[in-house]
Amino acid sequence: MxxxxxxxxxxxxxxxxxxxxxxxxxxxxxxxxxxxxxLVFINSKSGGQLGGNLLSTYRSVLNPNQVFDLGETKPDxxxxxxxxxxxxxKQRGDDFASAIENSLRIIVAGxxxxxxxxxxxxxxxxxxxxxxxxxxxxxxGNNLPFSFGWGKKNPGTDRxxxxxxxxxxxxxTEMKIDSWxxxxxxRAPKEGSCDPIGPLELPHSLHAFHRISQTxxxxxxxxxxxxxxxxxxxxxxxxxxVSYAFHSERKLHPEKFRNQLINQGTYIKLGCTQGWMFGSxxxxxxxxxxxxxKVKVMxxxxxxxxLKIPRSIGSIVCLNLPSFSGGxxxxxxxxxxxxxxxxxxxxxxxxGLIEIVGFRNVLHGLVLLAPNGHGTRLAQANAVRFEFKxxxxxxxxxxxxxxxxxxxxxxxxxxxxxxxSHFGQVSMLxxxxxxxxxxxxxxSPTACYNEDNNSSDEGDSxxxxxxxxxxxxxxxxxxxxxxxxxxxx
Numbered sequence: 269m270x271x272x273x274x275x276x277x278x279x280x281x282x283x284x285x286x287x288x289x290x291x292x293x294x295x296x297x298x299x300x301x302x303x304x305x306x307l308v309f310i311n312s313k314s315g316g317q318l319g320g321n322l323l324s325t326y327r328s329v330l331n332p333n334q335v336f337d338l339g340e341t342k343p344d345x346x347x348x349x350x351x352x353x354x355x356x357x358k359q360r361g362d363d364f365a366s367a368i369e370n371s372l373r374i375i376v377a378g379x380x381x382x383x384x385x386x387x388x389x390x391x392x393x394x395x396x397x398x399x400x401x402x403x404x405x406x407x408x409g410n411n412l413p414f415s416f417g418w419g420k421k422n423p424g425t426d427r428x429x430x431x432x433x434x435x436x437x438x439x440x441t442e443m444k445i446d447s448w449x450x451x452x453x454x455r456a457p458k459e460g461s462c463d464p465i466g467p468l469e470l471p472h473s474l475h476a477f478h479r480i481s482q483t484x485x486x487x488x489x490x491x492x493x494x495x496x497x498x499x500x501x502x503x504x505x506x507x508x509x510v511s512y513a514f515h516s517e518r519k520l521h522p523e524k525f526r527n528q529l530i531n532q533g534t535y536i537k538l539g540c541t542q543g544w545m546f547g548s549x550x551x552x553x554x555x556x557x558x559x560x561x562k563v564k565v566m567x568x569x570x571x572x573x574x575l576k577i578p579r580s581i582g583s584i585v586c587l588n589l590p591s592f593s594g595g596x597x598x599x600x601x602x603x604x605x606x607x608x609x610x611x612x613x614x615x616x617x618x619x620g621l622i623e624i625v626g627f628r629n630v631l632h633g634l635v636l637l638a639p640n641g642h643g644t645r646l647a648q649a650n651a652v653r654f655e656f657k658x659x660x661x662x663x664x665x666x667x668x669x670x671x672x673x674x675x676x677x678x679x680x681x682x683x684x685x686x687x688x689s690h691f692g693q694v695s696m697l698x699x700x701x702x703x704x705x706x707x708x709x710x711x712s713p714t715a716c717y718n719e720d721n722n723s724s725d726e727g728d729s730x731x732x733x734x735x736x737x738x739x740x741x742x743x744x745x746x747x748x749x750x751x752x753x754x755x756x757x
Contacts, residue, residue: 279329282306282434288353288368289333301367304438307350307399308335309343309386311378314406321425322377322404329430338382344389351393372399373437373697379407380500380670384473387499387694391447400442400695404433409670411500411591415617416443417699440697443706445499445617446588447692450474450668452494455682471671473497498668501592502688504654505557505583507627508665512672557581557626559660560677565624565649566689575647581626585643586652586688588622590615590703597703598625598643612648616707620690621648656684 281303287293308326312319326335336346357365376386383403390398405413410420418436423429452474474496556579557563563575563584577584590597599615615623625643656664658678666675666686678684698704 281438283331284334284368286331286333288357288365289331289350291349291353297364301364303371304373304434305368305371306330306334306373306375306434306437307346308375309338309346309377309382310335310404311338311382311406313339314378314382315422318422318425319377319406322406322423322430325425325427325430329427338378338385343386344392347389347393351395370397373440374399374401375404375433375437376401377404377406380409380412381471381473382407383412384497384499384669387447388473388497391497391692391694398695400440400697402433402437402440402697407670411589411670412696415500415589415591415702415704416696417701417703419701436699437697440699442695443617443698443702443704444693445696445704446620446622446690447497447499447694448502448586448588448622448688449497449691450495450502450686450688452684452686453491454676454684455491455678470494470673471496471668473668473671474673496668498588499694500589500669501585501587501667503583503585503592503667504561504664505581505627506665507583507585508667508672511667511670512665512674555582555661555664557584560656560664562655562657564653564655565647566651566653567649570650572653575624575649575652577626577646578644580628581644581646583627584646585625585627586622587615587625589617590705598627599623599645600643612645614705614707615648617704618693619707620650622650622652622688622690623648624652651687651689653688654686656686657681 280298280300282305283298283302284305284307285296285298287295287297308330310319310323310326312323315322323335323337336343351369354365354369358369374386374390376383383401386401390401403410403413403416403418404423405418405420406422414420423433474494556577558577558579558581561577563577564572565575566572585592585598587598590599592598613619613621624646626646627643656677658680661677662679663674663676666673675684696704
């Protein structure tokens with residue numbers, strides 16, 4: 269058993285005093301500066317009862333004022349206030365506050381959508397030294413935690429589990445990852461609602477421009493323009509359709525989705541019925557990507573060029589991290605010589621490139637279960653552009669970082685455009701089990717190639733410059749104030 273004095277000494281390493289957290293509090297400083305001060309943000313609606321239990325435990329072992337329930341408190345307001353306080357204290361010569369700012373780390377507990385919410389807020393703060401983030405896996409997929417070694421199973425919520433996690437946070441290393449911006453533009457309907465998609469259809473991280481800036485030049489008269497960001501992936505096609513069916517069912521019957529294993533089982537069943545796993549055995553295959561979209565890519569310091577999509581591809585993934593759909597790596601570990609012959613590089617998470625992978629519409633997704641399994645590696649790019657015109661379908665399904673939506677496609681001669689581009693980075697915390705690789709890590713390149721030849725791959729205008737310049741503008745990742753956290757993973 270751990271004595272009270274030893275326990276208090278350990279917890280003091282993470283403790284932040286009230287005079288930094290609560291405005292106009294009395295400046296009572298602890299006797300020593302904490303080595304790993306943390307702010308903890310928990311989605312109490314994630315993981316069934318786990319989120320609420322974890323919230324109670326963290327508040328019992330830390331200063332309750334440094335632990336925040338995202339269902340009650342928005343992280344942008346919290347971080348703006350705390351960093352404003354730290355700045356004011358530093359100007360008055362407070363060395364303790366300066367030390368807190370320099371060593372601050374953030375813990376976020378929830379699904380990938382919750383983690384993305386925090387990353388967006390931190391990006392918009394534009395701090396000289398943004399705090400690195402550790403992620404507690406409370407969602408269904410948990411791709412972000414898994415990518416950095418935090419696991420994908422829901423954690424324990426008892427005090428010992430929390431102590432263990434805090435110790436891991438203290439010992440974790442910082443790793444930069446790329447941020448990706450997404451812009452979607454479509455013609456506004458002549459009649460009907462202002463927003464063509466209901467407020468619960470679009471992900472909370474993708475917002476209409478009028479919610480951000482009335483004067484933004486990227487907004488065009490007669491068009492709806494949405495912008496947002498992601499850190500793991502954007503996908504379109506069959507996988508997004510399955511995810512949409514899962515989220516729709518969860519909204520209708522939230523009481524059935526309080527256990528991670530049950531959630532994953534439901535996900536697999538929906539995959540079978542939606543045509544993703546075995547649908548082609550019973551019915552005609554879904555519409556392929558080449559039928560509904562023209563895809564263009566921009567290489568570094570290059571121009572837009574068409575990307576040929578094989579007609580067999582029914583789902584496409586733009587991947588930043590090596591974890592998708594609960595831990596699979598669609599890019600896989602490529603054969604080195606063939607990989608280099610195609611002009612591709614190892615899939616680093618901080619190189620300004622996104623990996624583009626396709627899946628066929630039969631059982632192709634099952635290859636990820638096999639050793640060295642992977643999808644069809646299509647390209648790496650600094651930007652990707654999808655152009656949709658009237659064609660084979662009136663809608664498709666899209667997903668960013670676990671949040672899906674049903675996207676209407678043109679019914680006339682107009683065009684829907686989705687553009688993804690790179691800008692900036694955020695800092696994550698990684699454990700020794702981290703699967704992600706940095707281009708600045710000397711050991712990374714050899715870990716990103718496979719010496720066995722088992723690969724089976726298929727083969728700026730002024731407007732663009734303006735979009736690049738505007739990307740990353742303040743509030744570009746801002747969530748609307750009125751959204752319901754229970755719909756966030």
